[in-house]
Amino acid sequence: MSEYGDAKNASKSGAYERDMNYITDRIEADPGAQWPVEAGRYRLVAARACPWAHRTVIVRRLLGLEDVISLGLAAPTHDVRSWNFDLDPGGKDPVLGIERLQEAYFARVPDYPKGITVPAIVDVPSGAVVTNDFPRITLDFSSQWTEFQREGAPVLYPEEHRAEIDEINGWVFTEVNNGVYRCGFAADQEHYEKAYDRLWTALDRLEERLTTRRYLVGDTITEADIRLYTTLVRFDPVYHGHFKCNRHKITEMPALWGYLRDLYQTPGFGDTTDFVQIKQHYYIVHTDVNPTKVVPSGPDLDGLLTPHSREALGGRPFGDGTPPGPVPAGEEVPEGHRPA
CATH class of the missing domain: 1.20.1050.10 (Glutathione S-transferase Yfyf (Class Pi); Chain A, domain 2)
Structure with a gap:
């Protein structure tokens, strides 16, 4: 999400209230869906700083979807226009060619009036945001992208425990x-x-x-x-x-x-x-x-x-599955940014 100005999101009573209005479209395994599952078509835009976006990065890695859904990483700091790509050469996302995530939101809804949040999944051909419904994104990675999950992918949302x-x-x-x-x-x-x-x-x-x-x-x-x-x-x-x-x-x-x-x-x-x-x-x-x-x-x-x-x-981290392999080249957390 974007927390710029979140301190202002307090009600008149003084209690903080999170804006939970999102673009709720889904990417689905049905080939007739508005947004069908398709390898290489979508880009997940996240930020390592954001806990809500971090979830999607973890699930994508555990399920082995790195070669199927590309990853764009926004910079950790931003202004009122929200997330930018200052970490990338030239300050542009190398796949979407945009400087700020708001451009992908505006491609979907001109002058998009709500929060410019991460995570967001962007349709690469149109450059438009498909969804920023963060709770649903990870569940759909588990349920809709099964065809492309790696061998040994864990079951993160098992039917018997849902x-x-x-x-x-x-x-x-x-x-x-x-x-x-x-x-x-x-x-x-x-x-x-x-x-x-x-x-x-x-x-x-x-x-x-x-x-x-x-x-x-x-x-x-x-x-x-x-x-x-x-x-x-x-x-x-x-x-x-x-x-x-x-x-x-x-x-x-x-x-x-x-x-x-x-x-x-x-x-x-x-x-x-x-x-x-x-x-x-x-x-x-x-x-x-x-x-x-x-x-x-x-x-x-x-x-x-x-x-x-x-x-x-007791317990087995991945159940009948296996751990994911090494972090893909180019997606590693920079040296010195975590204990290792």
Whole structure:
């Protein structure tokens, strides 16, 4: 998503409210669909900084869709016109030929009036955004792109666990994924404290759940773990201080800290996590929260590589599948941007 100006998205009451209006078209396996599944036709535009976009990068990698859906990466900082491609030569996306993601939105809807958000899937031939419906994108990678998934791709949204996954995803989104934003962008003390209490009630609930089980649902990594991971991995570097979510650090919660290390050390998770870009985005873009734009040097993140001992709880990360191979050339997180 784009958090530029999110501090202004508080209601008159002082509570933060996320705009959840998206382009909800889907890319489907039906050849007669408006947007049919087709190798090479679509480009996923993401940003390493954004937790909502990070989900799509993880799922694309776990399922082995890298050669089927290309990846464009926006820069971590932007202005009111939103995401740009300043990281690419000449400041243009090399496939779409655009300087800012808003150009792809305008190609779909002239003067698009809503947020210019990542992730977005763009139809390369027309240069127009197909969808930015981030919760649906990853589910469709699992269900609609099966023909092109790699051999050994894990089942991230198994039929037998979908009801439980949906239930957990629902409250994790409202209480944790979005809960940190309700704390960070609350416009007054009362609404901040209410948001803070809700967030920590949910984190305590997760701590209890993950004390006796390796993953959130079943005995393998699922969509639910991916959605929680992208918030947890940003918690100590950003949300604890920047968003005032500071009752504890994740490193101080034994089950969540072990769970986070377990996932970080799993191919597809840590190797897609860029802490430099994450911190740059939040501390530089959120000028209402951090007007100096000073980016903190800490915290020390080397602990993510320490043993977690979560194997004792059982479970198999990829079920009957296998880990993904090396990160494709050109998609690696830059050296020095993560513990490795």
